[in-house]
Amino acid sequence: MTMETTSQTSKPARPAATPSFSIGALFRRPEVGAFMGMVLVFVFFAYFGFDRNFLSPFGTSSWVNMASTIGIIAIPIGFLMIAGELDISIGAMVPAAKMSMAIACGYYGLPFVVGLLITFGIAFVVGWINGMLVTRTNVPSLIVTLATLFAVSGLTLFLSLLLTDTTSQALTSPPVAKFIFGDYHFWGFQSSVFWWIAIAAVLYYVLHMSPWGNWILALGGDKESARNAGIPIDKLKISLFILTAMAAALSGVCETVLSNSATTTTNFALIFNCIIAVVVGGVLLTGGFGTVAGVFFGTATLAIVQQGIGYTPFDRNLSSLIIGVMLLIAVLMNDTFRNMATSMSTSKKGK
């Protein structure tokens, strides 16, 4: 409810400001930067990979499929990063989810739905533990999730050997489950591609349209102020950790159903891929800013470089070089954007 809002102040002050700067307008759309980066990389590989069918359906699905397995996890990771946290335990959560699916349904022959319940239940608990540890202890989430990364990884290996005596397990899924989670559809797109798009759409709504998005941004922007504004910051953080672990589990389930097998190997590369995708997508490492579309494009860019290199005459190992350079450029651009946004007409801020 507004208080009395009668007259204006006596002083008319300065005339109405000039329309906001185009730089400011551009900054508000940082996904444009990520999009342009993606287009640039795409054109580059389309040109050099044209002869080797980079643009063919098979060539397209090869990078889109890879992007989807990263992208399902990268968007929740992006949310965490916007909120000022990080979760690297996904590198162990994915194989844990794979093994729990394969052991429950493949080894013990439980119904597929039960396997899903067990797997997502485990993911929920892992996410909850991460969130509780971070909110209760105030230990940086990088360290907390580094600890849970190894804990989950060790537990996965231990339980797999204890229960099945092997570190890899086959899984045969019913046709419906296969269709939903792990089959090749038109153009060779995996089921996970559709999950990726669906998750991006839902999380776009959450971050940019729902009030929760405002809370996440505020949490990353200034934790104390967010708490004072009445945002349940601990609950919000715990929810984000749970969301991330569940997303990692979904990615793992999709992969296992697709390949009909699971292994306990911890996926360290995935951790880095997710962080790269998020940062290239324009999310600030320090939190408080980022977009779903940006992370989506960042993931696509990463996948194009990693898969596209095989369609060009260049050495495959150069893809890492390109990604490294790209990451650096993205971070520098992010910093420039942030400085432009925060230093426009404020020189004496102190903080």
Add this chain to the structure above:
Amino acid sequence: MTAPVLEMRNVDKSFGPIDVLHEINLKVHAGEVLCLLGDNGAGKSTLIRTLSGVHKPTRGEMLMDGEAVNFSNPKQAQQMGIATVHQFGGTYPLMSVGRNFFVGAEPTKGWGPFKVFDRQKANAIAVDAVQKFGITRITDGDRLVGGLSGGERQSLAIARAVHFGARVLILDEPTAALGVKQAAHVLRIVNEAKRRGLAVIFITHQVMHAMAVGDHFAVLIRGAIAADFRKGDKSREEIADLMAGGESMADLEASIEGYMETHEGHPPPAH
């Protein structure tokens, strides 16, 4: 005479054996600015936290509109209409003016679980509210707050507090990090808040700023109110002396000089 909006009677606050506040008596009426002056370590922060419900007084009572109140947490104090605005607190540089304004109380449209943040409404209300405080430079609710000046951010925070029904505004060093022009800007906002009938508690150690807006002054030294006077009762120099510790400061200087005279001009060794 109407009861003060907020009053403290003989409030003590101690943390274990350490007494931080001692016999604090304060009152602030609607449409009045109370300036709390004090040097670093005088207990200003503890006093603010007690006023805003973070700490509970160890002894003494707090009254709102003449009735005793007992805040169990800051949220409760906020609901009673006590809004605390910290230096840059409450504004998020990388969020738009409209989003900043409504953090934690977002207006939504739509139905059921598909509620959507009403950007247009938020922007319109936010821009209107800050413009009514004389910040006419903000015309676009989509602008990022990081692009505003410190004074404008402060004003946004105050406008937000007023919009959400604040009756007592506690401003914690609002002009401390600002330039001359920006500070003047914030002081205008304080005057505007006062004109609208808010009770303002203005915490500062800049005597000039206090003199510009204050109706009532209280000087805090070592957790106790050392002086309590109304506008025009004391000169700027007198207030500055009071804040620096008054008598004790003069004593200290005299003792240093005395030591130097008897020790061939050497200052006393640091202990």
